[in-house]
Amino acid sequence: MAKKFKNKTLAWLDYRLPIFSVLREALVDHPTPRNLNYWWNFGSLAGITLVIMIVSGLILSMHYVAHVDLAFDSVEHIMRDVNYGWLIRYIHSVGASMFFLIVYIHIARGLYYGSYKSPREVLWWLGIIIFLLMFATAFLGYTLPWGQMSFWGATVITNLFSAIPLVGDNIVTWLLGGFSIDNPTLNRFYSFHYLLPFIIVGVVFLHIIALHKVGSNNPIGIDLTLKKEKIPFHPYYTIKDFFGFGVFFIIFGIFVFFLPNSLGHPNNYIPADPLVTPEHIVPEWYFLPFYAILRAIPFKLLGVLAMLGSILILFVLPWLDTSKVRSCRFRPIYKQFFWIFIFNFIVLGWVGSKVPEGHYLIISRICTTYYFTHFLIILPILGMFEKTLPVPLNIFKNPRVKKNINK
């Protein structure tokens, strides 16, 4: 039972509704490993970005009009006539990119330090669900300004559902609310774009509950048993997170104020025109690695399955990785494969922005094959044969002191 509050009113209320003790447990007392490095800042960064996105989105929605004839004009109205509308809108559009950047780093941190391994599988799953919801939200949101890329990007992506055998075309019609992308599509996309962020908030709460149940992983990747190995969340990690926010806001600010359009496609400043197809339809940068996987495969249905599979495979990652050692620090061979995987992923993103022909197609096929090889072949085999370095007993001990985890 949590300690009682000294203030009588607080104690009275908390006895009946324990919000204060829950908050105190989560944000103040929560025992946290004392050896977390800066890569552990990205969880709270993702959280603050989600808040920024919801608040800026709320303000945008007060001025935006979800109608095919007015959507583009209403966005320009926000940019030109609304007081500081340009600021809110750039925060929201750049913020989407920042959110993905942070979440990609957050996921990479998990991969490097083995944060998905027992007992953190459910925590990991909830993270992947958030990632999938973010994809959906970002895609829906990109449609709303009703520029050329909005329209044609939505056309390409909704068209993917037609790959479903037998009922594919019916499903597309049902999703679009008609036989092509039109006003009903825009309206329902807006509706869902408004809904999904709140579902993300819900899953984020579950993510945090799961995190506080099993505790944070740490750079050494061992279970912490000594009391001295943990420190209270406040003030140590609150101040560290605030410092992280500061650094992040500087980078965010550089993009919002000085490079606001550098991350988007200029074509989206042309109003949507169903009669003019852009030369080259590309999604936003954060979708590119998966877009490359989609297009690497010549059959539409298989391509869609591969793209979905490339994310869904993360759900079984805790069992594909057979090594008992969590952190890369003690896995010299996996560490190299980790960096090759990251490099491969970046190449996938690069090739996803190109027209899939000739060399680009070959590269995208090699990289797609490697992506799945990493999970399906390298990880299971490596865990069985890799000779790991000795893992320390606790974070104070010299790492050379042996503790045999791989029994």
Added chain:
Amino acid sequence: MIKKIFFIIFSFFFLITSLFAEEKMLLKKQNWSFEGIFGRYDNSTLQRGLQIYQEVCTACHGMKRLRFRELQDLGFTNDQIKQYAKTFEILDGPNELGEMFMRPGEPSDTFVSPYKNKEEAKTTFNGAYPPDLSLLTKTMKNGPDYIYSLLTGYEENLPQDFELTDGLYYNPYHDGKVIAMPPPLYDNVIEYIDGTNASLHQLSFDIVHFLNWAAEPTLQERKSLGLKVLLFLIVLTLLLYVTMKEIWSWIEK
């Protein structure tokens, strides 16, 4: 060892990237005063640009997102803008008799297209349609340099084996190297009010400056606010860093 391998992989990667780089016309890069972190628009350049837009571009292109009142940014007074707006005829209505009528412009009106609709414009130009210029420089990568290059890039001497259809013009900067817009600017196409020598370079430079302002009138406000915000954030972050170091020193070893 790992670092070396990565160095090799990365250099190989960049080599491939450069080999695949598509052959493209290099844009004629100009020195725009609105670029960079201290970027600002230049009022006299903008005013010359407005003059070009009004005397040349308006014949075919509208700017439906630009309101007359925004010309304040160029250094005009409210009265000047009211007078200026009155020189435009705006279609309004219906009145109480149910009829549309023409009235003099007001500061809240915009630079509308000279054509009734897209279709009328297309018929006039053999199917090509003069786009609205309000957002033009934002619709492409390196917009200002591209438009400058395009405006100064018309060539009369065609390369060998190049067939030009009637009503099209050769311009290597445009997609497919042909464009339906006749060369809009040439030396002394207008006489500048402020007496500046109206060379093709000057005209193109001024109109692009003006178009970029029209596409992004809040640029100056954005950049100056950005400097203040960043300065604040840097100081705040430094203070947070020092505080963090102090707090973390409390932990017993």
